[in-house]
Each structure stands twice: as structure tokens, then as C-alpha cells.
Amino acid sequence: MKSSSPSLGAAIRDWWSDSREHRSVLATSYFFVTEVLGFLRDSTPARERQRYGDMDYDWEHGVNTMSAAVGWRGRLLGVFHSPYQPTEPELFREMMDALNADYSQFTFIDLGSGKGRTLLMASEYPFRRIVGVELLPDLNSLAQKNISTFKSDAQRCFALESICLDAREYEFPDEPLLVYLFNPLLESGLEQVVENLELSLRKCPREALVLYLNPLLESVIAASPLFKKTAGTHQFSLYSAVP
Ligand SMILES: C[S@@+](CC[C@H](N)C(=O)[O-])C[C@H]1O[C@@H](n2cnc3c(N)ncnc32)[C@H](O)[C@@H]1O
Structure with missing residues (x-):
């Protein structure tokens, strides 16, 4: 199992080739500079203070899941992967209500679980088990804590x-499976995950749901012949595996 932090060079290479699939060199260079400037703007003390705004959940439960207090390296890697941002508790409850499923049948899997807030929130439902998968070792250690x-x-x-x-x-x-996604991946990465999920479902047919918050790359799941959209709002989409 991978536990060393991914290199910044590899993250930039992945980001660059993903962007080049949809944009010219010029447009990709422009977005690169925009992302780096965005990172620098986000590094000011005022922005850091803003990220402490979502502390309520942590105070209530004795944990550290807020988007603040992530080291500069984790934040810079986040620019080229996906920056850590936890799901809002109220929105999570709304999504769980929309599932309309027997939770106890499902294993909840958060791909890109960060500091683990969704794992903790999911544990207030009787799932058979809960798994978080996180790329960055520092965030994963915090999730375990x-x-x-x-x-x-x-x-x-x-x-x-x-x-x-x-x-x-x-x-x-x-x-x-209930696979939870809050934009952890670039388009090519999500395509890979959907392909892995399709292979797994073909090998062992079973129920599977994909719950996708802020579904920026929803077209990737919609393109899968194995999934059909069964619920959603402007904030999230729920896909179910076609039996
Ligand atoms: C927007 S945050 C979502 C955090 C959490 N799922 C939640 O909803 O509270 C996305 C997370 O995906 C992680 N991530 C990015 N690329 C990843 C990858 N290839 N594999 C696993 N995690 C990844 C980031 O480090 C970040 O913690």
C-alpha cells in the first residue's frame, strides 16, 4: 500500500497531460499560471483565517477536519490534484436522506477522503463498514487520528x-457499494476509477451507488452504460448500477 507523499513534479505532469487533452498549450499554460497565482493568494494570513470558518463540526466532535491547518506542500499538491475541502454536515445529511436505501447493506467508500470528515459523518448511519481512500499521507494520518x-x-x-x-x-x-465522490480527481483519473468500478461490477454483479457532490465531471459517470442517474439536486447527483 502506498504511503509516501506523491511528488510535486508527478502531480504537475498529471495535471498538465489531463489539461492538454482538452486545451491548447497556450490555454494550459494560462491555467497553470492562474492556478499558481490562486495558490499564492490563498496563502495570505487573511485567507488562512477564512479557512478556520468551518470549525463547528470539529468543536462538537473533538476532531480536526477543517480545511484550514493543511501544510503548504499539501495545499500546493491540492492545486494539481484536488484541494482538501470537507463536505458540509447539513449537505451530507440531505444526501443521506436522498439515498432512500437500506444503509446496512452497503459499504461506504469515500474516494479522496482527506481528513476523514465524511467517514465520521457516515458512521452516524448503520453502514456495514466505512472506508476512506486518500492520496496524501499527512491528511490520511489525520483521518486515522x-x-x-x-x-x-x-x-x-x-x-x-x-x-x-x-x-x-x-x-x-x-x-x-456506496461510492462517495467530492471531486477528488481530474477527468482522466475519474475515467480510470469508473473503469475499475465497471470491471469489478462485471466480475461480481451487485448493488452499487455513486453519490457525487458538486459533480463537475458528471459526464464521465453518465457515459457509463452500467449507471443510471436516480436522484440529485443542483448540488449532488446519485447514480445507481443498472441490475
Ligand atoms: C474536495 S476534497 C474531499 C474530502 C472529503 N471527501 C470530504 O468530502 O469531506 C478531495 C480530496 O481528494 C484527495 N485526492 C486528490 N487526488 C486523489 C487521488 N488520486 N486519490 C485519492 N485521493 C485524492 C485530496 O487530497 C483531497 O483530500
Whole structure:
């Protein structure tokens, strides 16, 4: 299992080739500079203070899942992968209500789980188990710490784990799945994950749901012959595997 931090060079190379699939060299260079300037703007003390704005969940549960307090290297890697930003608790509850499923049948898998807030929030539902997959070792270590310090009278699932791995390399378990995505991947990465999921479902047919928050690359899932959109709002989409 991968546990060393990915290199910045590799992250930039991946980002560049993903961008070049859709844009010219000039447009890609322009976006590159824009991303770096955005990172520098985000590094000012005022912006850092802003990121402490979502501390309520952490105070209540004795954890550190806020988007602040991520080191500069983690944030810079985030520019070229996907920056860590936790799901809002209210929105998470809304998505869980929309599932309209027997939670206990499903293994909840968050691809790109960061500091693990969704894993903790999911544990207040009776999932059979909960798995987080996170690329950056520092965020994954924090997620593991959060799992051990989490306090909630409403906790219903206690089989939680966070693993450090590139989601593109994750092998799905042969169990009914609820795959959660909050924009962890570039387009080519998401295509790879959907392909892995299709292979896994063909090998071992079973129920599978994909819950996608802020679905910027929804067309990748919509293009899969195995999935049909079954619910959604302007903030999220739910896809179900066609039996
Ligand atoms: C927008 S955050 C979502 C965090 C969490 N899922 C949540 O909703 O609270 C995206 C996360 O994906 C992670 N990530 C980016 N590329 C990844 C990859 N290839 N494999 C696994 N995680 C990745 C980032 O480090 C970041 O923590």
C-alpha cells in the first residue's frame, strides 16, 4: 500500500497531460499560471483565517477536519490534484436522506477522503463498514487520528478505516457499494476509477451507488452504460448500477 507523499513534479505532469487533452498549450499554460497565482493568494494570513470558518463540526466532535491547518506542500499538491475541502454536515445529511436505501447493506467508500470528515459523518448511519481512500499521507494520518478521537452519541457504524492510496489504484471490495465522490480527481483519473468500478461490477454483479457532490465531471459517470442517474439536486447527483 502506498504511503509516501506523491511528488510535486508527478502531480504537475498529471495535471498538465489531463489539461492538454482538452486545451491548447497556450490555454494550459494560462491555467497553470492562474492556478499558481490562486495558490499564492490563498496563502495570505487573511485567507488562512477564512479557512478556520468551518470549525463547528470539529468543536462538537473533538476532531480536526477543517480545511484550514493543511501544510503548504499539501495545499500546493491540492492545486494539481484536488484541494482538501470537507463536505458540509447539513449537505451530507440531505444526501443521506436522498439515498432512500437500506444503509446496512452497503459499504461506504469515500474516494479522496482527506481528513476523514465524511467517514465520521457516515458512521452516524448503520453502514456495514466505512472506508476512506486518500492520496496524501499527512491528511490520511489525520483521518486515522480523527477516527480514534471521534465522539458522537449518534455513532452507529464502528468499522471505519482510512487508507493512503491513489484512488485510481483502489480495488473495490466484492460488497454492495456506496461510492462517495467530492471531486477528488481530474477527468482522466475519474475515467480510470469508473473503469475499475465497471470491471469489478462485471466480475461480481451487485448493488452499487455513486453519490457525487458538486459533480463537475458528471459526464464521465453518465457515459457509463452500467449507471443510471436516480436522484440529485443542483448540488449532488446519485447514480445507481443498472441490475
Ligand atoms: C474536495 S476534497 C474531499 C474530502 C472529503 N471527501 C470530504 O468530502 O469531506 C478531495 C480530496 O481528494 C484527495 N485526492 C486528490 N487526488 C486523489 C487521488 N488520486 N486519490 C485519492 N485521493 C485524492 C485530496 O487530497 C483531497 O483530500
